[in-house]
Amino acid sequence: MELLPVQLRAIRYEAEGISTFEFRSTGAQPLPPFTAGAHIDLHLASGLVRSYSLCNSQDESDRYVVGVNRDRNSRGGSRLMHDTLKVGTVLNISAPRNNFPLDETAPHSMLIGGGIGITPMLCMLRRLESLGRPWTLHYCARNRASAAFVDELTALQAGSKVGTLHLHFDDESNGQFLSLQKVVAEAPAGAHFYCCGPLPMLAAYEEATRDLPPGRMHVEYFSAKEAPSTSGGFVVELANSGKTIEVPEGKTILDMLLDAGVDVPYSCMEGVCASCETRVIEGVPDHRDLVLTKEEQASNKVMMVCCSGSKSPKLVLDL
Ligand code: FES
Structure with a gap:
Protein backbone atom coordinates (compact mmCIF):
# COMPACT_ATOMS: atom_id res chain seq x y z
CA MET A 1 0.00 0.00 0.00
CA GLU A 2 1.36 3.37 -1.00
CA LEU A 3 1.81 5.84 1.84
CA LEU A 4 1.94 9.59 1.64
CA PRO A 5 4.17 11.77 3.84
CA VAL A 6 2.38 14.76 5.37
CA GLN A 7 3.42 17.38 7.89
CA LEU A 8 1.42 18.26 10.99
CA ARG A 9 0.96 22.02 10.67
CA ALA A 10 -1.49 22.86 13.47
CA THR A 35 -15.28 13.11 -0.58
CA ALA A 36 -17.44 13.82 2.47
CA GLY A 37 -17.43 10.90 4.92
CA ALA A 38 -13.89 9.80 4.00
CA HIS A 39 -11.15 8.93 6.47
CA ILE A 40 -7.37 8.65 6.43
CA ASP A 41 -5.15 6.16 8.24
CA LEU A 42 -2.37 7.78 10.25
CA HIS A 43 0.75 5.66 10.65
CA LEU A 44 1.94 6.67 14.08
CA ALA A 45 5.16 5.80 15.84
CA SER A 46 5.65 2.25 17.10
CA GLY A 47 3.66 0.72 14.24
CA LEU A 48 0.28 2.00 15.40
CA VAL A 49 -2.13 2.75 12.58
CA ARG A 50 -5.32 4.66 13.32
CA SER A 51 -8.20 5.85 11.12
CA TYR A 52 -9.76 9.26 11.55
CA SER A 53 -12.59 10.94 9.61
CA LEU A 54 -11.81 14.11 7.72
CA CYS A 55 -13.80 17.09 8.92
CA ASN A 56 -12.68 19.89 6.59
CA SER A 57 -14.31 20.70 3.25
CA GLN A 58 -13.73 18.31 0.37
CA ASP A 59 -13.12 21.42 -1.75
CA GLU A 60 -9.82 21.98 0.04
CA SER A 61 -6.97 20.26 -1.76
CA ASP A 62 -4.19 21.66 0.44
CA ARG A 63 -4.98 20.09 3.79
CA TYR A 64 -6.56 17.25 5.72
CA VAL A 65 -8.10 17.99 9.11
CA VAL A 66 -9.08 15.28 11.59
CA GLY A 67 -10.71 15.59 15.00
CA VAL A 68 -9.42 13.29 17.73
CA ASN A 69 -10.98 12.56 21.09
CA ARG A 70 -8.55 11.64 23.86
CA ASP A 71 -10.27 8.36 24.59
CA ARG A 72 -9.94 7.19 28.20
CA ASN A 73 -9.94 3.60 26.93
CA SER A 74 -7.40 4.42 24.24
CA ARG A 75 -5.41 1.48 22.85
CA GLY A 76 -2.60 3.98 22.31
CA GLY A 77 -3.65 5.95 19.22
CA SER A 78 -5.55 8.92 20.62
CA ARG A 79 -3.23 9.17 23.63
CA LEU A 80 -0.24 9.30 21.34
CA MET A 81 -1.87 11.92 19.12
CA HIS A 82 -2.73 14.17 22.06
CA ASP A 83 0.34 13.70 24.20
CA THR A 84 3.29 13.32 21.90
CA LEU A 85 2.58 14.62 18.39
CA LYS A 86 4.22 17.98 17.81
CA VAL A 87 3.53 20.57 15.13
CA GLY A 88 6.14 20.10 12.39
CA THR A 89 6.22 16.31 12.68
CA VAL A 90 6.17 14.44 9.37
CA LEU A 91 4.27 11.18 9.31
CA ASN A 92 2.86 8.78 6.75
CA ILE A 93 -0.80 8.47 5.96
CA SER A 94 -2.90 6.43 3.55
CA ALA A 95 -4.76 8.18 0.76
CA PRO A 96 -8.36 9.00 1.84
CA ARG A 97 -10.92 6.19 1.60
CA ASN A 98 -14.66 6.51 1.96
CA ASN A 99 -16.81 3.82 3.64
CA PHE A 100 -19.48 6.37 4.56
CA PRO A 101 -20.33 8.25 1.36
CA LEU A 102 -23.01 10.89 1.12
CA ASP A 103 -25.91 10.40 -1.30
CA GLU A 104 -25.88 13.85 -2.84
CA THR A 105 -29.19 13.26 -4.65
CA ALA A 106 -31.26 12.69 -1.46
CA PRO A 107 -34.18 15.12 -1.02
CA HIS A 108 -33.08 15.64 2.60
CA SER A 109 -30.10 14.43 4.68
CA MET A 110 -30.57 13.75 8.38
CA LEU A 111 -27.15 13.76 10.07
CA ILE A 112 -26.86 12.38 13.59
CA GLY A 113 -23.52 12.73 15.36
CA GLY A 114 -22.68 11.63 18.89
CA GLY A 115 -19.51 12.85 20.60
CA ILE A 116 -16.51 12.63 18.28
CA GLY A 117 -18.88 11.09 15.70
CA ILE A 118 -19.54 14.69 14.70
CA THR A 119 -16.37 14.78 12.54
CA PRO A 120 -17.70 13.07 9.37
CA MET A 121 -20.99 14.96 9.84
CA LEU A 122 -19.20 18.29 9.75
CA CYS A 123 -17.61 17.36 6.44
CA MET A 124 -20.95 16.17 5.05
CA LEU A 125 -22.71 19.30 6.21
CA ARG A 126 -20.15 21.51 4.46
CA ARG A 127 -20.72 19.54 1.26
CA LEU A 128 -24.52 19.74 1.50
CA GLU A 129 -24.26 23.48 2.10
CA SER A 130 -22.08 23.98 -0.96
CA LEU A 131 -24.57 21.96 -3.04
CA GLY A 132 -27.57 23.76 -1.52
CA ARG A 133 -29.12 20.41 -0.48
CA PRO A 134 -31.39 20.36 2.60
CA TRP A 135 -29.91 18.97 5.82
CA THR A 136 -30.73 18.58 9.49
CA LEU A 137 -28.00 17.89 12.02
CA HIS A 138 -28.68 16.40 15.44
CA TYR A 139 -25.52 16.70 17.48
CA CYS A 140 -25.47 14.93 20.84
CA ALA A 141 -22.86 15.25 23.56
CA ARG A 142 -22.65 14.63 27.29
CA ASN A 143 -22.42 18.36 27.98
CA ARG A 144 -21.45 21.63 26.25
CA ALA A 145 -17.86 21.52 27.48
CA SER A 146 -17.23 18.26 25.63
CA ALA A 147 -18.98 19.33 22.39
CA ALA A 148 -16.57 20.34 19.62
CA PHE A 149 -17.35 22.74 16.75
CA VAL A 150 -20.50 24.22 18.35
CA ASP A 151 -19.63 27.83 17.40
CA GLU A 152 -18.75 26.78 13.87
CA LEU A 153 -21.95 24.76 13.48
CA THR A 154 -24.06 27.58 14.87
CA ALA A 155 -22.46 30.06 12.44
CA LEU A 156 -22.94 27.62 9.55
CA GLN A 157 -26.61 27.26 10.32
CA ALA A 158 -27.09 31.01 10.79
CA GLY A 159 -25.84 31.60 7.25
CA SER A 160 -27.69 28.63 5.76
CA LYS A 161 -30.87 28.58 3.69
CA VAL A 162 -31.10 24.78 3.71
CA GLY A 163 -29.92 23.63 7.13
CA THR A 164 -31.27 23.12 10.64
CA LEU A 165 -29.11 22.43 13.68
CA HIS A 166 -30.32 20.71 16.85
CA LEU A 167 -27.98 20.43 19.80
CA HIS A 168 -28.69 17.86 22.51
CA PHE A 169 -26.72 17.83 25.74
CA ASP A 170 -27.53 14.94 28.06
CA ASP A 171 -26.87 16.96 31.21
CA GLU A 172 -29.31 19.67 30.09
CA SER A 173 -31.98 17.05 29.32
CA ASN A 174 -32.19 15.33 32.71
CA GLY A 175 -29.67 12.76 31.50
CA GLN A 176 -32.02 11.68 28.70
CA PHE A 177 -30.57 10.67 25.34
CA LEU A 178 -32.07 12.07 22.15
CA SER A 179 -35.01 9.95 20.96
CA LEU A 180 -33.86 8.61 17.62
CA GLN A 181 -37.26 6.97 17.08
CA LYS A 182 -38.76 10.48 17.13
CA VAL A 183 -36.04 11.89 14.85
CA VAL A 184 -36.72 9.17 12.28
CA ALA A 185 -40.52 9.36 12.60
CA GLU A 186 -40.56 13.13 12.10
CA ALA A 187 -38.03 13.33 9.24
CA PRO A 188 -39.08 14.66 5.83
CA ALA A 189 -40.30 12.03 3.34
CA GLY A 190 -37.52 10.25 1.47
CA ALA A 191 -34.78 11.51 3.82
CA HIS A 192 -31.48 9.66 4.05
CA PHE A 193 -30.09 9.08 7.55
CA TYR A 194 -26.43 9.11 8.61
CA CYS A 195 -25.18 8.28 12.09
CA CYS A 196 -21.78 8.06 13.74
CA GLY A 197 -21.26 7.92 17.47
CA PRO A 198 -20.76 5.61 20.44
CA LEU A 199 -22.02 2.01 20.33
CA PRO A 200 -25.23 2.51 22.41
CA MET A 201 -26.24 5.36 20.12
CA LEU A 202 -25.59 3.27 17.01
CA ALA A 203 -27.65 0.40 18.46
CA ALA A 204 -30.58 2.82 19.09
CA TYR A 205 -30.13 4.21 15.58
CA GLU A 206 -30.19 0.78 13.96
CA GLU A 207 -33.36 -0.03 15.89
CA ALA A 208 -35.01 3.28 14.90
CA THR A 209 -34.17 2.84 11.21
CA ARG A 210 -34.94 -0.89 11.08
CA ASP A 211 -37.91 -0.52 8.71
CA LEU A 212 -36.25 1.90 6.30
CA PRO A 213 -35.03 0.69 2.90
CA PRO A 214 -31.31 -0.17 3.41
CA GLY A 215 -30.19 2.43 0.86
CA ARG A 216 -31.52 5.27 3.03
CA MET A 217 -29.78 4.20 6.23
CA HIS A 218 -26.05 4.89 6.53
CA VAL A 219 -23.88 4.20 9.54
CA GLU A 220 -20.23 4.44 10.51
CA TYR A 221 -18.77 2.58 13.44
CA PHE A 222 -15.46 3.50 15.00
CA SER A 223 -15.22 0.44 17.20
CA ALA A 224 -16.31 -3.18 16.88
CA LYS A 225 -19.62 -4.55 18.15
CA GLU A 226 -18.29 -8.05 18.66
CA ALA A 227 -15.00 -9.86 19.05
CA PRO A 228 -13.08 -10.94 15.93
CA SER A 229 -13.44 -14.52 14.75
CA THR A 230 -10.65 -16.56 16.33
CA SER A 231 -12.20 -20.01 16.21
CA GLY A 232 -9.65 -21.07 13.56
CA GLY A 233 -9.60 -24.60 12.15
CA PHE A 234 -9.35 -23.66 8.46
CA VAL A 235 -6.69 -22.88 5.87
CA VAL A 236 -6.13 -19.82 3.74
CA GLU A 237 -4.66 -20.26 0.28
CA LEU A 238 -2.92 -17.24 -1.24
CA ALA A 239 -3.91 -17.28 -4.90
CA ASN A 240 -0.87 -15.35 -6.17
CA SER A 241 1.78 -17.59 -4.63
CA GLY A 242 -0.21 -20.79 -4.06
CA LYS A 243 1.02 -20.72 -0.45
CA THR A 244 -1.25 -22.25 2.20
CA ILE A 245 -1.50 -20.88 5.74
CA GLU A 246 -3.26 -22.62 8.60
CA VAL A 247 -5.37 -20.50 10.92
CA PRO A 248 -5.44 -22.14 14.35
CA GLU A 249 -7.85 -21.44 17.19
CA GLY A 250 -7.06 -18.19 18.99
CA LYS A 251 -5.72 -16.41 15.89
CA THR A 252 -7.23 -14.18 13.23
CA ILE A 253 -6.48 -14.51 9.54
CA LEU A 254 -4.58 -11.21 9.75
CA ASP A 255 -2.42 -12.55 12.63
CA MET A 256 -1.38 -15.50 10.50
CA LEU A 257 -0.81 -13.46 7.33
CA LEU A 258 1.47 -11.07 9.21
CA ASP A 259 3.31 -13.96 10.87
CA ALA A 260 3.93 -15.40 7.40
CA GLY A 261 5.33 -12.07 6.20
CA VAL A 262 2.45 -11.34 3.80
CA ASP A 263 2.18 -7.64 3.02
CA VAL A 264 -1.46 -6.92 3.79
CA PRO A 265 -2.67 -3.42 4.67
CA TYR A 266 -4.55 -2.97 7.95
CA SER A 267 -5.42 -0.27 10.43
CA CYS A 268 -8.23 -0.64 13.00
CA MET A 269 -7.96 -4.45 13.36
CA GLU A 270 -11.61 -4.56 14.36
CA GLY A 271 -13.59 -4.45 11.14
CA VAL A 272 -14.50 -0.77 10.95
CA CYS A 273 -12.04 0.89 8.53
CA ALA A 274 -11.89 -1.44 5.48
CA SER A 275 -8.09 -1.12 5.13
CA CYS A 276 -7.74 -4.90 5.06
CA GLU A 277 -10.51 -5.57 2.52
CA THR A 278 -9.46 -8.60 0.49
CA ARG A 279 -11.04 -10.30 -2.51
CA VAL A 280 -12.33 -13.80 -1.88
CA ILE A 281 -11.84 -16.21 -4.77
CA GLU A 282 -13.23 -19.32 -3.13
CA GLY A 283 -14.81 -20.27 0.18
CA VAL A 284 -17.36 -18.76 2.58
CA PRO A 285 -16.13 -16.14 5.05
CA ASP A 286 -17.63 -15.71 8.51
CA HIS A 287 -18.13 -11.96 8.23
CA ARG A 288 -17.67 -9.93 11.42
CA ASP A 289 -16.98 -6.46 9.98
CA LEU A 290 -19.14 -3.35 10.20
CA VAL A 291 -18.31 -1.79 6.84
CA LEU A 292 -19.75 -4.15 4.25
CA THR A 293 -23.51 -4.03 3.67
CA LYS A 294 -25.53 -7.19 4.33
CA GLU A 295 -25.74 -7.69 0.55
CA GLU A 296 -21.98 -7.33 0.13
CA GLN A 297 -21.38 -9.81 2.93
CA ALA A 298 -23.85 -12.27 1.42
CA SER A 299 -22.11 -12.09 -1.96
CA ASN A 300 -18.86 -13.34 -0.32
CA LYS A 301 -16.77 -11.54 -2.91
CA VAL A 302 -14.68 -9.61 -0.39
CA MET A 303 -13.91 -9.85 3.33
CA MET A 304 -12.08 -8.03 6.12
CA VAL A 305 -9.27 -10.36 7.14
CA CYS A 306 -8.62 -8.60 10.47
CA CYS A 307 -11.82 -9.78 12.10
CA SER A 308 -13.66 -12.26 9.86
CA GLY A 309 -13.08 -16.01 9.86
CA SER A 310 -14.25 -18.84 7.65
CA LYS A 311 -17.31 -21.04 7.52
CA SER A 312 -15.64 -23.31 4.95
CA PRO A 313 -12.52 -25.48 5.55
CA LYS A 314 -10.59 -23.39 2.99
CA LEU A 315 -10.60 -19.79 1.81
CA VAL A 316 -8.75 -18.78 -1.35
CA LEU A 317 -7.82 -15.10 -1.16
CA ASP A 318 -6.53 -12.72 -3.81
CA LEU A 319 -3.19 -12.24 -2.06
S1 FES B 1 -8.01 -3.38 9.58
FE1 FES B 1 -9.79 -2.10 9.67
S2 FES B 1 -11.31 -3.36 8.78
FE2 FES B 1 -9.61 -4.65 8.94
Missing part, protein backbone atom coordinates in the same frame (compact mmCIF):
# COMPACT_ATOMS: atom_id res chain seq x y z
CA ILE A 11 -3.18 21.43 16.53
CA ARG A 12 -6.27 23.24 17.75
CA TYR A 13 -8.21 22.79 20.98
CA GLU A 14 -11.89 22.21 20.11
CA ALA A 15 -13.48 20.99 23.34
CA GLU A 16 -12.68 19.07 26.49
CA GLY A 17 -10.51 16.16 25.33
CA ILE A 18 -10.96 16.97 21.62
CA SER A 19 -8.41 18.61 19.32
CA THR A 20 -8.17 18.94 15.57
CA PHE A 21 -4.94 18.10 13.74
CA GLU A 22 -4.20 19.74 10.41
CA PHE A 23 -1.90 17.97 7.94
CA ARG A 24 -0.44 19.45 4.77
CA SER A 25 1.62 18.11 1.93
CA THR A 26 5.39 18.05 2.45
CA GLY A 27 5.96 19.24 -1.13
CA ALA A 28 4.33 21.49 -3.67
CA GLN A 29 1.95 18.82 -4.95
CA PRO A 30 -1.73 18.92 -3.90
CA LEU A 31 -3.09 16.21 -1.64
CA PRO A 32 -5.23 13.45 -3.18
CA PRO A 33 -8.89 14.52 -3.30
CA PHE A 34 -11.52 13.14 -0.95
Whole structure:
Protein backbone atom coordinates (compact mmCIF):
# COMPACT_ATOMS: atom_id res chain seq x y z
CA MET A 1 0.00 0.00 0.00
CA GLU A 2 1.36 3.37 -1.00
CA LEU A 3 1.81 5.84 1.84
CA LEU A 4 1.94 9.59 1.64
CA PRO A 5 4.17 11.77 3.84
CA VAL A 6 2.38 14.76 5.37
CA GLN A 7 3.42 17.38 7.89
CA LEU A 8 1.42 18.26 10.99
CA ARG A 9 0.96 22.02 10.67
CA ALA A 10 -1.49 22.86 13.47
CA ILE A 11 -3.18 21.43 16.53
CA ARG A 12 -6.27 23.24 17.75
CA TYR A 13 -8.21 22.79 20.98
CA GLU A 14 -11.89 22.21 20.11
CA ALA A 15 -13.48 20.99 23.34
CA GLU A 16 -12.68 19.07 26.49
CA GLY A 17 -10.51 16.16 25.33
CA ILE A 18 -10.96 16.97 21.62
CA SER A 19 -8.41 18.61 19.32
CA THR A 20 -8.17 18.94 15.57
CA PHE A 21 -4.94 18.10 13.74
CA GLU A 22 -4.20 19.74 10.41
CA PHE A 23 -1.90 17.97 7.94
CA ARG A 24 -0.44 19.45 4.77
CA SER A 25 1.62 18.11 1.93
CA THR A 26 5.39 18.05 2.45
CA GLY A 27 5.96 19.24 -1.13
CA ALA A 28 4.33 21.49 -3.67
CA GLN A 29 1.95 18.82 -4.95
CA PRO A 30 -1.73 18.92 -3.90
CA LEU A 31 -3.09 16.21 -1.64
CA PRO A 32 -5.23 13.45 -3.18
CA PRO A 33 -8.89 14.52 -3.30
CA PHE A 34 -11.52 13.14 -0.95
CA THR A 35 -15.28 13.11 -0.58
CA ALA A 36 -17.44 13.82 2.47
CA GLY A 37 -17.43 10.90 4.92
CA ALA A 38 -13.89 9.80 4.00
CA HIS A 39 -11.15 8.93 6.47
CA ILE A 40 -7.37 8.65 6.43
CA ASP A 41 -5.15 6.16 8.24
CA LEU A 42 -2.37 7.78 10.25
CA HIS A 43 0.75 5.66 10.65
CA LEU A 44 1.94 6.67 14.08
CA ALA A 45 5.16 5.80 15.84
CA SER A 46 5.65 2.25 17.10
CA GLY A 47 3.66 0.72 14.24
CA LEU A 48 0.28 2.00 15.40
CA VAL A 49 -2.13 2.75 12.58
CA ARG A 50 -5.32 4.66 13.32
CA SER A 51 -8.20 5.85 11.12
CA TYR A 52 -9.76 9.26 11.55
CA SER A 53 -12.59 10.94 9.61
CA LEU A 54 -11.81 14.11 7.72
CA CYS A 55 -13.80 17.09 8.92
CA ASN A 56 -12.68 19.89 6.59
CA SER A 57 -14.31 20.70 3.25
CA GLN A 58 -13.73 18.31 0.37
CA ASP A 59 -13.12 21.42 -1.75
CA GLU A 60 -9.82 21.98 0.04
CA SER A 61 -6.97 20.26 -1.76
CA ASP A 62 -4.19 21.66 0.44
CA ARG A 63 -4.98 20.09 3.79
CA TYR A 64 -6.56 17.25 5.72
CA VAL A 65 -8.10 17.99 9.11
CA VAL A 66 -9.08 15.28 11.59
CA GLY A 67 -10.71 15.59 15.00
CA VAL A 68 -9.42 13.29 17.73
CA ASN A 69 -10.98 12.56 21.09
CA ARG A 70 -8.55 11.64 23.86
CA ASP A 71 -10.27 8.36 24.59
CA ARG A 72 -9.94 7.19 28.20
CA ASN A 73 -9.94 3.60 26.93
CA SER A 74 -7.40 4.42 24.24
CA ARG A 75 -5.41 1.48 22.85
CA GLY A 76 -2.60 3.98 22.31
CA GLY A 77 -3.65 5.95 19.22
CA SER A 78 -5.55 8.92 20.62
CA ARG A 79 -3.23 9.17 23.63
CA LEU A 80 -0.24 9.30 21.34
CA MET A 81 -1.87 11.92 19.12
CA HIS A 82 -2.73 14.17 22.06
CA ASP A 83 0.34 13.70 24.20
CA THR A 84 3.29 13.32 21.90
CA LEU A 85 2.58 14.62 18.39
CA LYS A 86 4.22 17.98 17.81
CA VAL A 87 3.53 20.57 15.13
CA GLY A 88 6.14 20.10 12.39
CA THR A 89 6.22 16.31 12.68
CA VAL A 90 6.17 14.44 9.37
CA LEU A 91 4.27 11.18 9.31
CA ASN A 92 2.86 8.78 6.75
CA ILE A 93 -0.80 8.47 5.96
CA SER A 94 -2.90 6.43 3.55
CA ALA A 95 -4.76 8.18 0.76
CA PRO A 96 -8.36 9.00 1.84
CA ARG A 97 -10.92 6.19 1.60
CA ASN A 98 -14.66 6.51 1.96
CA ASN A 99 -16.81 3.82 3.64
CA PHE A 100 -19.48 6.37 4.56
CA PRO A 101 -20.33 8.25 1.36
CA LEU A 102 -23.01 10.89 1.12
CA ASP A 103 -25.91 10.40 -1.30
CA GLU A 104 -25.88 13.85 -2.84
CA THR A 105 -29.19 13.26 -4.65
CA ALA A 106 -31.26 12.69 -1.46
CA PRO A 107 -34.18 15.12 -1.02
CA HIS A 108 -33.08 15.64 2.60
CA SER A 109 -30.10 14.43 4.68
CA MET A 110 -30.57 13.75 8.38
CA LEU A 111 -27.15 13.76 10.07
CA ILE A 112 -26.86 12.38 13.59
CA GLY A 113 -23.52 12.73 15.36
CA GLY A 114 -22.68 11.63 18.89
CA GLY A 115 -19.51 12.85 20.60
CA ILE A 116 -16.51 12.63 18.28
CA GLY A 117 -18.88 11.09 15.70
CA ILE A 118 -19.54 14.69 14.70
CA THR A 119 -16.37 14.78 12.54
CA PRO A 120 -17.70 13.07 9.37
CA MET A 121 -20.99 14.96 9.84
CA LEU A 122 -19.20 18.29 9.75
CA CYS A 123 -17.61 17.36 6.44
CA MET A 124 -20.95 16.17 5.05
CA LEU A 125 -22.71 19.30 6.21
CA ARG A 126 -20.15 21.51 4.46
CA ARG A 127 -20.72 19.54 1.26
CA LEU A 128 -24.52 19.74 1.50
CA GLU A 129 -24.26 23.48 2.10
CA SER A 130 -22.08 23.98 -0.96
CA LEU A 131 -24.57 21.96 -3.04
CA GLY A 132 -27.57 23.76 -1.52
CA ARG A 133 -29.12 20.41 -0.48
CA PRO A 134 -31.39 20.36 2.60
CA TRP A 135 -29.91 18.97 5.82
CA THR A 136 -30.73 18.58 9.49
CA LEU A 137 -28.00 17.89 12.02
CA HIS A 138 -28.68 16.40 15.44
CA TYR A 139 -25.52 16.70 17.48
CA CYS A 140 -25.47 14.93 20.84
CA ALA A 141 -22.86 15.25 23.56
CA ARG A 142 -22.65 14.63 27.29
CA ASN A 143 -22.42 18.36 27.98
CA ARG A 144 -21.45 21.63 26.25
CA ALA A 145 -17.86 21.52 27.48
CA SER A 146 -17.23 18.26 25.63
CA ALA A 147 -18.98 19.33 22.39
CA ALA A 148 -16.57 20.34 19.62
CA PHE A 149 -17.35 22.74 16.75
CA VAL A 150 -20.50 24.22 18.35
CA ASP A 151 -19.63 27.83 17.40
CA GLU A 152 -18.75 26.78 13.87
CA LEU A 153 -21.95 24.76 13.48
CA THR A 154 -24.06 27.58 14.87
CA ALA A 155 -22.46 30.06 12.44
CA LEU A 156 -22.94 27.62 9.55
CA GLN A 157 -26.61 27.26 10.32
CA ALA A 158 -27.09 31.01 10.79
CA GLY A 159 -25.84 31.60 7.25
CA SER A 160 -27.69 28.63 5.76
CA LYS A 161 -30.87 28.58 3.69
CA VAL A 162 -31.10 24.78 3.71
CA GLY A 163 -29.92 23.63 7.13
CA THR A 164 -31.27 23.12 10.64
CA LEU A 165 -29.11 22.43 13.68
CA HIS A 166 -30.32 20.71 16.85
CA LEU A 167 -27.98 20.43 19.80
CA HIS A 168 -28.69 17.86 22.51
CA PHE A 169 -26.72 17.83 25.74
CA ASP A 170 -27.53 14.94 28.06
CA ASP A 171 -26.87 16.96 31.21
CA GLU A 172 -29.31 19.67 30.09
CA SER A 173 -31.98 17.05 29.32
CA ASN A 174 -32.19 15.33 32.71
CA GLY A 175 -29.67 12.76 31.50
CA GLN A 176 -32.02 11.68 28.70
CA PHE A 177 -30.57 10.67 25.34
CA LEU A 178 -32.07 12.07 22.15
CA SER A 179 -35.01 9.95 20.96
CA LEU A 180 -33.86 8.61 17.62
CA GLN A 181 -37.26 6.97 17.08
CA LYS A 182 -38.76 10.48 17.13
CA VAL A 183 -36.04 11.89 14.85
CA VAL A 184 -36.72 9.17 12.28
CA ALA A 185 -40.52 9.36 12.60
CA GLU A 186 -40.56 13.13 12.10
CA ALA A 187 -38.03 13.33 9.24
CA PRO A 188 -39.08 14.66 5.83
CA ALA A 189 -40.30 12.03 3.34
CA GLY A 190 -37.52 10.25 1.47
CA ALA A 191 -34.78 11.51 3.82
CA HIS A 192 -31.48 9.66 4.05
CA PHE A 193 -30.09 9.08 7.55
CA TYR A 194 -26.43 9.11 8.61
CA CYS A 195 -25.18 8.28 12.09
CA CYS A 196 -21.78 8.06 13.74
CA GLY A 197 -21.26 7.92 17.47
CA PRO A 198 -20.76 5.61 20.44
CA LEU A 199 -22.02 2.01 20.33
CA PRO A 200 -25.23 2.51 22.41
CA MET A 201 -26.24 5.36 20.12
CA LEU A 202 -25.59 3.27 17.01
CA ALA A 203 -27.65 0.40 18.46
CA ALA A 204 -30.58 2.82 19.09
CA TYR A 205 -30.13 4.21 15.58
CA GLU A 206 -30.19 0.78 13.96
CA GLU A 207 -33.36 -0.03 15.89
CA ALA A 208 -35.01 3.28 14.90
CA THR A 209 -34.17 2.84 11.21
CA ARG A 210 -34.94 -0.89 11.08
CA ASP A 211 -37.91 -0.52 8.71
CA LEU A 212 -36.25 1.90 6.30
CA PRO A 213 -35.03 0.69 2.90
CA PRO A 214 -31.31 -0.17 3.41
CA GLY A 215 -30.19 2.43 0.86
CA ARG A 216 -31.52 5.27 3.03
CA MET A 217 -29.78 4.20 6.23
CA HIS A 218 -26.05 4.89 6.53
CA VAL A 219 -23.88 4.20 9.54
CA GLU A 220 -20.23 4.44 10.51
CA TYR A 221 -18.77 2.58 13.44
CA PHE A 222 -15.46 3.50 15.00
CA SER A 223 -15.22 0.44 17.20
CA ALA A 224 -16.31 -3.18 16.88
CA LYS A 225 -19.62 -4.55 18.15
CA GLU A 226 -18.29 -8.05 18.66
CA ALA A 227 -15.00 -9.86 19.05
CA PRO A 228 -13.08 -10.94 15.93
CA SER A 229 -13.44 -14.52 14.75
CA THR A 230 -10.65 -16.56 16.33
CA SER A 231 -12.20 -20.01 16.21
CA GLY A 232 -9.65 -21.07 13.56
CA GLY A 233 -9.60 -24.60 12.15
CA PHE A 234 -9.35 -23.66 8.46
CA VAL A 235 -6.69 -22.88 5.87
CA VAL A 236 -6.13 -19.82 3.74
CA GLU A 237 -4.66 -20.26 0.28
CA LEU A 238 -2.92 -17.24 -1.24
CA ALA A 239 -3.91 -17.28 -4.90
CA ASN A 240 -0.87 -15.35 -6.17
CA SER A 241 1.78 -17.59 -4.63
CA GLY A 242 -0.21 -20.79 -4.06
CA LYS A 243 1.02 -20.72 -0.45
CA THR A 244 -1.25 -22.25 2.20
CA ILE A 245 -1.50 -20.88 5.74
CA GLU A 246 -3.26 -22.62 8.60
CA VAL A 247 -5.37 -20.50 10.92
CA PRO A 248 -5.44 -22.14 14.35
CA GLU A 249 -7.85 -21.44 17.19
CA GLY A 250 -7.06 -18.19 18.99
CA LYS A 251 -5.72 -16.41 15.89
CA THR A 252 -7.23 -14.18 13.23
CA ILE A 253 -6.48 -14.51 9.54
CA LEU A 254 -4.58 -11.21 9.75
CA ASP A 255 -2.42 -12.55 12.63
CA MET A 256 -1.38 -15.50 10.50
CA LEU A 257 -0.81 -13.46 7.33
CA LEU A 258 1.47 -11.07 9.21
CA ASP A 259 3.31 -13.96 10.87
CA ALA A 260 3.93 -15.40 7.40
CA GLY A 261 5.33 -12.07 6.20
CA VAL A 262 2.45 -11.34 3.80
CA ASP A 263 2.18 -7.64 3.02
CA VAL A 264 -1.46 -6.92 3.79
CA PRO A 265 -2.67 -3.42 4.67
CA TYR A 266 -4.55 -2.97 7.95
CA SER A 267 -5.42 -0.27 10.43
CA CYS A 268 -8.23 -0.64 13.00
CA MET A 269 -7.96 -4.45 13.36
CA GLU A 270 -11.61 -4.56 14.36
CA GLY A 271 -13.59 -4.45 11.14
CA VAL A 272 -14.50 -0.77 10.95
CA CYS A 273 -12.04 0.89 8.53
CA ALA A 274 -11.89 -1.44 5.48
CA SER A 275 -8.09 -1.12 5.13
CA CYS A 276 -7.74 -4.90 5.06
CA GLU A 277 -10.51 -5.57 2.52
CA THR A 278 -9.46 -8.60 0.49
CA ARG A 279 -11.04 -10.30 -2.51
CA VAL A 280 -12.33 -13.80 -1.88
CA ILE A 281 -11.84 -16.21 -4.77
CA GLU A 282 -13.23 -19.32 -3.13
CA GLY A 283 -14.81 -20.27 0.18
CA VAL A 284 -17.36 -18.76 2.58
CA PRO A 285 -16.13 -16.14 5.05
CA ASP A 286 -17.63 -15.71 8.51
CA HIS A 287 -18.13 -11.96 8.23
CA ARG A 288 -17.67 -9.93 11.42
CA ASP A 289 -16.98 -6.46 9.98
CA LEU A 290 -19.14 -3.35 10.20
CA VAL A 291 -18.31 -1.79 6.84
CA LEU A 292 -19.75 -4.15 4.25
CA THR A 293 -23.51 -4.03 3.67
CA LYS A 294 -25.53 -7.19 4.33
CA GLU A 295 -25.74 -7.69 0.55
CA GLU A 296 -21.98 -7.33 0.13
CA GLN A 297 -21.38 -9.81 2.93
CA ALA A 298 -23.85 -12.27 1.42
CA SER A 299 -22.11 -12.09 -1.96
CA ASN A 300 -18.86 -13.34 -0.32
CA LYS A 301 -16.77 -11.54 -2.91
CA VAL A 302 -14.68 -9.61 -0.39
CA MET A 303 -13.91 -9.85 3.33
CA MET A 304 -12.08 -8.03 6.12
CA VAL A 305 -9.27 -10.36 7.14
CA CYS A 306 -8.62 -8.60 10.47
CA CYS A 307 -11.82 -9.78 12.10
CA SER A 308 -13.66 -12.26 9.86
CA GLY A 309 -13.08 -16.01 9.86
CA SER A 310 -14.25 -18.84 7.65
CA LYS A 311 -17.31 -21.04 7.52
CA SER A 312 -15.64 -23.31 4.95
CA PRO A 313 -12.52 -25.48 5.55
CA LYS A 314 -10.59 -23.39 2.99
CA LEU A 315 -10.60 -19.79 1.81
CA VAL A 316 -8.75 -18.78 -1.35
CA LEU A 317 -7.82 -15.10 -1.16
CA ASP A 318 -6.53 -12.72 -3.81
CA LEU A 319 -3.19 -12.24 -2.06
S1 FES B 1 -8.01 -3.38 9.58
FE1 FES B 1 -9.79 -2.10 9.67
S2 FES B 1 -11.31 -3.36 8.78
FE2 FES B 1 -9.61 -4.65 8.94
